[in-house]
Amino acid sequence: MANHILTLCLLVITCSAALAFEPSPLQDFCVADATSSAKVNGLVCKDSKMVEAKDFFFSGLHLLGNTSNFLGSKITPVNVAQVPGLNTLGVSIVRIDFAPMGLNPPHYHPRASEILTVLEGTLFVGFVTSNPENRLISKVLQKGDVFVFPMGLVHFQRNVGHRNAIVMAGFGSQNPGAVGIANAVFGSNPAIPNEVLTTAFQVDKNLIDSLQTKF
Structure with missing residues (x-):
């Protein structure tokens, strides 16, 4: 199962690179320096001599999220806040766990489009086009299906199956919001x-x- 999730994570991140709109980095990497108080559009780079493997690493996407809340869902993000090495790279990923009938309620990402892959379960997903049309574009997804949510449009996901559901979603931003x-x-x-x-x-x-x- 862990290998399966890892393979799909890599696929989602690779696909999300095609949706990236952030400027290309001008150096090999710009690991975020969380200790800096400088104000920039992003995060200041750590001294490259101080960069370590842990700056590019996250462990935990194989773990079940706790869905015992009123929404019945749990988001586990992996963005620049969790992996400083994502700074300037224009990609990030999340895992979302759903209890039966669990909901990721209507929301939007101001800085990125999203590509979602269903690992387990059955989801009803959709997004709403902008004014004046306001058309709902929706679909029921099964295991292995992929769906894209355009940047800035309101969208949602709901588990309509009778068992837990798991998805991975990639974004074209280090911090999609x-x-x-x-x-x-x-x-x-x-x-x-x-x-x-x-x-x-x-x-x-x-x-x-x-x-x-x-x-």
């Missing part, structure tokens, strides 16, 4: 004013108050 729609709208800090949300969603203030307490 994720904006959860419900969290962003109802959990912003400070909160979006009630009159904005009641008008936008055409609901009363009590419902907005209730939703804000949940997020």
Whole structure:
């Protein structure tokens, strides 16, 4: 099983390179220096003489994610925060575990497209095109299937099978970011004013108050 996951991880990362849009590095590598306070679009490079194999290494994608939460899903990311050597390379990967009926709720990635591969289970996935069309493009995926989510479009995944599901997803960015729609709208800090949300969603203030307490 571990070899199978490793092979698919390499496939996803290789495919995601084709989706990368970040500038090509001008040196062999630029391992992120987490101790630097310099402000740049990305992370400052560590002295190359101090670079070690561990800067390019992560272990743990073979482990089951804990899905005992209200969504029934668990994301295990491997981006520049976990692997400093990904800095400037324009790729990253995640593992997502789903309990039966588990959900990765509607969200979007502001800095990357996503390519997803199903390792186990059956998923219903989809994304929504931009205004004014707002068309849902969706499909049920089985083990071995691949689906692509274009950068910046709202998308989701739900386990519609009767057993746990596992996916690997690659991104064309070292740090794709994720904006959860419900969290962003109802959990912003400070909160979006009630009159904005009641008008936008055409609901009363009590419902907005209730939703804000949940997020």
